[in-house]
Amino acid sequence: MSATATNPVEPFLRMDRIPHIWCPGCGIGTTVNCFTRALIDSKIDLESLALVSGIGCTGRVAGYVKLDSFHTTHGRAIPFATGLKLANPKLNVIVYSGDGDLSAIGGNHLIHAARRNIDLKVICVNNLTYAMTGGQSAPTTPEHAITATSPYGAFEPSFNLPHLVDASGAVYVARWTTFHVRQLARSIAEIFKKKGFCFIEVLSPCPTLYQRRNKMGDGLDTMKFYKEKSKVKNGASTSEVGLTINGEIIVGKFVDRDRPDYGSLMKAQFLEALGDRYVDCMETVCS
Amino acid sequence: MKADPRGVLTGVHFIDGDHACCEGALAAGARFASGYPITPSTEIVERFASRVPTVGGIFIQMEDELAASITLQGAVWGGAKAFTVTSGPGFSLMMEHIGYAAMTETPCVFVDVQRGGPSTGLPTLPAQADMMQARWGSHGDYQIIALCPNSPQECFDLTIRAFNLAEEFRVPVMFMMDEVVGHMTEKVVIPSADEIEIVPRRHTHKPAQEYWPYETNGDMVPEIAHAGEGYKFHITGLTHDHRGYPNMTPPMQDKLVRRLQNKVRNAVERITLYEAEGLEDADVVVISYGITSRVAQRAIELARAEGLGVGKFRLITAWPFPEHKIRELAPRVKALVVPELNLGQMVREVERAAAGECRVLAVPHAGGSVHHPEDIVKVIVEASR
Numbered sequence: 218m219s220a221t222a223t224n225p226v227e228p229f230l231r232m233d234r235i236p237h238i239w240c241p242g243c244g245i246g247t248t249v250n251c252f253t254r255a256l257i258d259s260k261i262d263l264e265s266l267a268l269v270s271g272i273g274c275t276g277r278v279a280g281y282v283k284l285d286s287f288h289t290t291h292g293r294a295i296p297f298a299t300g301l302k303l304a305n306p307k308l309n310v311i312v313y314s315g316d317g318d319l320s321a322i323g324g325n326h327l328i329h330a331a332r333r334n335i336d337l338k339v340i341c342v343n344n345l346t347y348a349m350t351g352g353q354s355a356p357t358t359p360e361h362a363i364t365a366t367s368p369y370g371a372f373e374p375s376f377n378l379p380h381l382v383d384a385s386g387a388v389y390v391a392r393w394t395t396f397h398v399r400q401l402a403r404s405i406a407e408i409f410k411k412k413g414f415c416f417i418e419v420l421s422p423c424p425t426l427y428q429r430r431n432k433m434g435d436g437l438d439t440m441k442f443y444k445e446k447s448k449v450k451n452g453a454s455t456s457e458v459g460l461t462i463n464g465e466i467i468v469g470k471f472v473d474r475d476r477p478d479y480g481s482l483m484k485a486q487f488l489e490a491l492g493d494r495y496v497d498c499m500e501t502v503c504s
Numbered sequence: 505m506k507a508d509p510r511g512v513l514t515g516v517h518f519i520d521g522d523h524a525c526c527e528g529a530l531a532a533g534a535r536f537a538s539g540y541p542i543t544p545s546t547e548i549v550e551r552f553a554s555r556v557p558t559v560g561g562i563f564i565q566m567e568d569e570l571a572a573s574i575t576l577q578g579a580v581w582g583g584a585k586a587f588t589v590t591s592g593p594g595f596s597l598m599m600e601h602i603g604y605a606a607m608t609e610t611p612c613v614f615v616d617v618q619r620g621g622p623s624t625g626l627p628t629l630p631a632q633a634d635m636m637q638a639r640w641g642s643h644g645d646y647q648i649i650a651l652c653p654n655s656p657q658e659c660f661d662l663t664i665r666a667f668n669l670a671e672e673f674r675v676p677v678m679f680m681m682d683e684v685v686g687h688m689t690e691k692v693v694i695p696s697a698d699e700i701e702i703v704p705r706r707h708t709h710k711p712a713q714e715y716w717p718y719e720t721n722g723d724m725v726p727e728i729a730h731a732g733e734g735y736k737f738h739i740t741g742l743t744h745d746h747r748g749y750p751n752m753t754p755p756m757q758d759k760l761v762r763r764l765q766n767k768v769r770n771a772v773e774r775i776t777l778y779e780a781e782g783l784e785d786a787d788v789v790v791i792s793y794g795i796t797s798r799v800a801q802r803a804i805e806l807a808r809a810e811g812l813g814v815g816k817f818r819l820i821t822a823w824p825f826p827e828h829k830i831r832e833l834a835p836r837v838k839a840l841v842v843p844e845l846n847l848g849q850m851v852r853e854v855e856r857a858a859a860g861e862c863r864v865l866a867v868p869h870a871g872g873s874v875h876h877p878e879d880i881v882k883v884i885v886e887a888s889r
Contacts, residue, residue, distance in 0.1 A: 231738070231749075233749075234749060263736075264732065264733075264734045264736075265732060267731040267732065269578070279738065279740075280738060280740060280749070280750060283736050284736055285731040285732065285733075285735065285736055285737060286736075286737075286738045286739070287578075287581065287731075287738075287739045287740075288738070288739065288740035288741065288742065288750075289574065289604070289741065290574060290600055290601065290604050290741060292570075293570060293571065293574040293601070296538075296566060296570070296571035296572075296574045296575040296578070297574045297575065297577060297578040298578060299564070299566075299571075299575050299578060300536070300538060300564075300574070300575035300576055300577060300578025300579035300580075300581075300582065300584075300586070301578035301579065301581055301582045301731060302578075302582070303536070303562050303564060303579060303582075304536055304562070304578070304579035304580075304581075304582030304583055304584040304586070305582035305583055305730070305731065305732050307732060308582065308731055308732045325567050325568060325571070326567065326571055329566075329567040329571075483562075487557045491557055491558060494557075494558050495557050495558065496510070496557065496558055496559060496560035497560065498535065498556075498557075498560045498561050498562055502535045502536055502560070502561055502562060502579070502582075502583070502584045
């Protein structure tokens with residue numbers, strides 16, 4: 218490799234904003250690498266892409282990608298993305314955010330967007346904690362894990378996110394870890410082509426907070442942990458993929474089905490009810 | 505530019521303020537609304553949901569007001585003109601996103617059909633007690649514009665103005681109706697599309713490589729681009745520089761927040777609408793807005809019949825507050841009388857602007873009904889002494 222070689226992800230990043238804020242060993246950058254790999258492999262039109270993030274460590278992804286990108290409010294990436302997608306259905310809208318943002322403060326929007334089957338591609342980086350604010354417990358924190366607000370161990374049952382979005386109606390549900398970079402990139406490329414509400418959970422280390430407090434080592438140790446504990450089970454029933462603090466991590470593509478998305482249902486209903494009085498909004502919303 | 509005729513229901517109608525507001529939004533070019541049902545505002549989006557599929561647009565009923573108030577902003581960045589509609593409890597939930605719209609300079613309209621509060625309060629009865637919340641409800645320093653219609657006709661006319669101001673200044677505009685104005689039915693004249701002036705979006709003409717989302721021109725309002733047009737821009741609610749990139753330093757904070765304030769403050773005379781009558785030889789001027797201005801009108805007539813010199817000043821723009829007008833008025837009169845359906849909100853602004861040059865007398869009312877004209881007359885009589 219010559220000294221002038223550039224990283225292949227550079228054209229997809231706002232290089233004037235690098236270095237990024239993520240800690241050494243954090244997995245969020247790895248997921249962004251996989252995301253850019255999917256952009257390259259899928260040859261998707263970058264101008265048709267918009268990326269929406271909420272608040273938190275993963276929420277900062279929107280600030281680093283060289284796309285139309287929106288860093289919104291805490292928990293509200295999905296409803297913002299819903300408005301963006303409905304106003305301009307030609308856009309391919311990615312929601313890229315963390316587990317706390319999407320499943321706690323934004324949990325209501327997550328289940329309703331899945332129910333409506335809004336054509337959104339959600340990448341949820343799950344580090345099992347609120348990292349930006351110092352490592353407090355999240356709805357995803359496994360029982361017995363130590364966090365800043367569960368200093369004697371968490372005792373609330375945690376969310377099984379694939380099961381939650383599956384039950385809510387998502388058409389594509391997968392889980393990988395930041396150890397599974399090729400599988401993750403392939404999954405992301407797959408959802409670019411899939412119509413409807415797609416959800417990929419990516420387990421990612423937070424060595425600074427979650428791993429440190431739970432004596433799980435650094436970023437590399439977490440890769441070894443993911444390698445050792447992960448088991449690929451494509452098509453697994455999502456009710457059986459819940460996470461525990463030290464147990465097996467079931468990964469794979471769990472759900473891949475088809476049902477009409479919000480836009481198709483809306484159009485069909487209006488055509489049935491209104492006939493030729495219906496004015497297709499595709500050309501008029503943004504006139 | 506003129507209104508898109510597809511959205512304009514030209515003719516003479518007998519409709520209530522809520523429905524007139526919906527027609528105003530359609531005439532203004534709004535083709536996207538996100539809402540959550542709440543009395544007494546719901547009729548606005550009910551009508552929008554019924555009308556918009558035949559005009560070409562979208563209504564989506566969201567899961568809560570938190571969602572409704574940000575979904576419309578996504579639609580704006582996708583290229584739509586968009587609004588949401590609510591009342592007190594929902595307005596409280598929307599506050600964070602009013603701040604987001606102010607910070608990201610997202611042109612949009614929030615309609616608040618005011619009812620009695622606090623909390624669930626009086627769902628079906630009027631108040632004007634969200635006036636300070638409209639101005640100050642979100643955290644941080646920012647400016648908004650707020651309009652107060654007092655009739656179904658104004659619900660139509662001023663909704664168009666609300667969208668126009670939102671586009672001109674790239675601010676969220678608060679449309680402060682109340683339950684009585686929303687539910688009173690009167691004649692509403694909707695002109696033809698070519699008689700309706702529309703302020704177009706400040707869309708950039710720059711090529712992508714020369715465009716930054718918060719680079720401002722002389723009037724401090726930046727040009728906008730929409731997603732999907734190749735600009736690859738970034739928007740954030742963090743303190744940001746002209747590129748839209750986070751820049752969380754005291755100098756950047758100072759520069760940004762002052763611009764967000766001054767783009768509205770410096771234009772206060774251009775933004776301000778008011779109705780004044782009989783100010784020249786008045787001893788007392790009644791300052792009111794919204795439904796209370798209709799009761800005040802009766803009180804003014806009764807007081808004049810008793811030989812008192814009473815003038816009328818009706819706030820149509822509540823925010824930015826037209827303090828320059830009150831400052832002119834105060835030294836020329838004995839007193840300013842301010843009836844409103846709250847226990848003292850806009851009267852504080854009047855007092856501040858009058859700066860001790862005349863007496864300022866509130867006519868408070870906790871809401872649930874309008875004032876009795878006699879209650880206002882009593883204060884006018886006292887003020888005239």
